[in-house]
Amino acid sequence: MMTTQTNNTWVRTHSEVVDQRTLPMPAAWQGIKAPRKPTSEIGRSIHLSGVGGELREELIGLLNQATKMAVLCSFLIADSALEAAIKATAERGVRVYVMLASEARLGREPDQGEFDKITHAHHKAMLKTLGKSVLFRTAEHFHAKTVLIDPYTQPAGVLLTANLTKEALTRNEELGVRLSPAQVEGIAGYLRWAMWQTAQHELLDGRDFKVANAVANVAHPAASADICATTHEHQGIAEQLLQAVQRATSHIIVSSFGWDKQHPVVQALCRRAREGLKVTVLARIRPAAMPALLALAESGAQVYGFKWLHAKALWTDAGDAMVMSSNLEAHGLDGGFELGALLTMQQANELKARLKYWQDIASWRLIPCPVLGDLSGSVQLWRKGQLDPVQVLAEAEVDLGEVIAGSAHQLQAPRPAVSDPAQSDDPAHRLKCNWSVVAPSSHPKASAQMRTSKGKEKPQPYSPALLREPDGRLAVAITEPSELEAALALLGEVGAAAIVIERKQRK
Numbered sequence: 001m002m003t004t005q006t007n008n009t010w011v012r013t014h015s016e017v018v019d020q021r022t023l024p025m026p027a028a029w030q031g032i033k034a035p036r037k038p039t040s041e042i043g044r045s046i047h048l049s050g051v052g053g054e055l056r057e058e059l060i061g062l063l064n065q066a067t068k069m070a071v072l073c074s075f076l077i078a079d080s081a082l083e084a085a086i087k088a089t090a091e092r093g094v095r096v097y098v099m100l101a102s103e104a105r106l107g108r109e110p111d112q113g114e115f116d117k118i119t120h121a122h123h124k125a126m127l128k129t130l131g132k133s134v135l136f137r138t139a140e141h142f143h144a145k146t147v148l149i150d151p152y153t154q155p156a157g158v159l160l161t162a163n164l165t166k167e168a169l170t171r172n173e174e175l176g177v178r179l180s181p182a183q184v185e186g187i188a189g190y191l192r193w194a195m196w197q198t199a200q201h202e203l204l205d206g207r208d209f210k211v212a213n214a215v216a217n218v219a220h221p222a223a224s225a226d227i228c229a230t231t232h233e234h235q236g237i238a239e240q241l242l243q244a245v246q247r248a249t250s251h252i253i254v255s256s257f258g259w260d261k262q263h264p265v266v267q268a269l270c271r272r273a274r275e276g277l278k279v280t281v282l283a284r285i286r287p288a289a290m291p292a293l294l295a296l297a298e299s300g301a302q303v304y305g306f307k308w309l310h311a312k313a314l315w316t317d318a319g320d321a322m323v324m325s326s327n328l329e330a331h332g333l334d335g336g337f338e339l340g341a342l343l344t345m346q347q348a349n350e351l352k353a354r355l356k357y358w359q360d361i362a363s364w365r366l367i368p369c370p371v372l373g374d375l376s377g378s379v380q381l382w383r384k385g386q387l388d389p390v391q392v393l394a395e396a397e398v399d400l401g402e403v404i405a406g407s408a409h410q411l412q413a414p415r416p417a418v419s420d421p422a423q424s425d426d427p428a429h430r431l432k433c434n435w436s437v438v439a440p441s442s443h444p445k446a447s448a449q450m451r452t453s454k455g456k457e458k459p460q461p462y463s464p465a466l467l468r469e470p471d472g473r474l475a476v477a478i479t480e481p482s483e484l485e486a487a488l489a490l491l492g493e494v495g496a497a498a499i500v501i502e503r504k505q506r507k
Helices: 054-065 080-091 103-108 117-130 166-170 181-198 236-247 264-274 287-299 345-361 481-494
Strands: 002-005 011-019 028-031 046-048 069-073 095-100 135-138 146-149 156-160 175-178 201-203 209-211 227-230 251-256 278-284 302-306 313-316 321-324 338-342 364-367 377-383 386-404 428-438 465-468 474-478 498-501
Touching: 046 054, 046 345, 054 080, 054 146, 054 156, 054 166, 054 175, 069 080, 069 181, 080 095, 080 117, 095 181, 146 181, 156 181, 156 338, 175 321, 175 345, 181 227, 181 338, 227 236, 236 264, 236 313, 236 321, 236 338, 251 264, 251 345, 264 278, 264 287, 278 287, 278 345, 287 302, 287 364, 287 386, 302 345, 313 345, 321 345, 474 481, 481 498
Parallel strands: 069 095, 095 135, 251 278, 278 302, 386 428, 474 498
Antiparallel strands: 002 011, 011 428, 028 364, 028 377, 046 175, 069 146, 135 201, 146 156, 156 175, 201 209, 227 338, 251 313, 302 364, 313 321, 321 338, 377 386, 465 474
16 A cells, blocks of 8 residues: 655545456456458358358349249348349249248347347338238248248258348358258258148238138158258257257357257256366357356356357267257247258368357357456446446556544545445456545534643643543544644543544634
8 A cells, every 4th residue: 555645734645556356246248359250151051141142142043043933931031132032033933932920929029139120111011012922821930941942843942040131141140051952852841831731821912911721631741860840749959959969079069049048958058068078159149048158158168159140050079960940949949830950961060160160250258257357358247137338447546535534643544445346337457546534623512621620720721622522532632733742642641532633713
């Protein structure tokens, strides 16, 4: 601690540098300054979304190749270029079927940066534009994302994690899998069953949705080695994920938008992390996902955060790999309509490279139980169910104000408490604390005491003055520094508690 004399005799300034690096902090996303590396959006079979719009062009190219049939499934559609391609495809005489989430579901969907008012308005305008040339069928549980063409003649297609919106295809971290003919056939079977057996509404005239009737003799597909799904009859995606997590021997990489701490798949990931496996997690930073992501991080997983990530995928060192539309939550793994593509070894290696690329450019890393020294620069603290952006500084200076000393002859006092850095918006590793210690003043209601007289002598006041405060405490009062020596003598003589500064003349 450093003490400095001021021009005022009765004030001392003090400074102390407090090292706060070992103090506990809430769970935090630590900002990472990772350089953005260029990469091709279109791979051999595993594609990325990106600002170049290459994945969107891949989908448009597919539609342009269709000769007999095109089938699209997405939560919603809001992309002008894709809509134009769909319209052109239908106008060539190709039968176009589109599966969407129902309007009721869209209206209830929480604001996730995916489905804002502009996107909703675009989607509704699209329905009016395409409704007379395209058959739309909708259901609340439709969440799968894919584009197929000519599945029974010249099959081709892409399974997506992205909805067919401009933002999803050009801004988000999303994946697309170029499907083999066998995979297209498998997905087509699920789409045919879901469209004709489980759709709730259909749009035939471009104006109004009407109740959709089920079509007879469309059976639920059998399980296959290439494609898995979530339906009300089958939880194949969850089963495949659990088996893959269990078979892993050293490393798992998993990516998802939604996370449920209580779901068996997430619990299995936590268990494998606790067993010592390297578990790498890629996630969008959202309050709703924090309980699960914290559980993973506390179990030993490395958790990386993104602003717009929406991709869902799993890779393991045992050769298992899948890209799917389902989040790691009950709605998606236990119910709803979702699709997943089981990847070949070559595709799995490509998926690993794609996921590793995202890991290398991640903007955030989750630290579950940090001390302040673990954090620096841009940080998001998890406090009271919210993510609060803060700046962690290397050094800062704070004025802690004035402290009244116990006595004018001892202008020292403990440093006032500093605020808890865990509650601050700009915590610092080292905090230079400044405060002033001020001599105490006389109590305004204190009464002057007199020396006891001998005989008939009149009692005389003490010099310096001796005061009795309302609580009974005795204090020696002075007005000038020159009185300090005499005050100290009187302090010892009468057993007074303190020396104070007389602030006003007494009668």
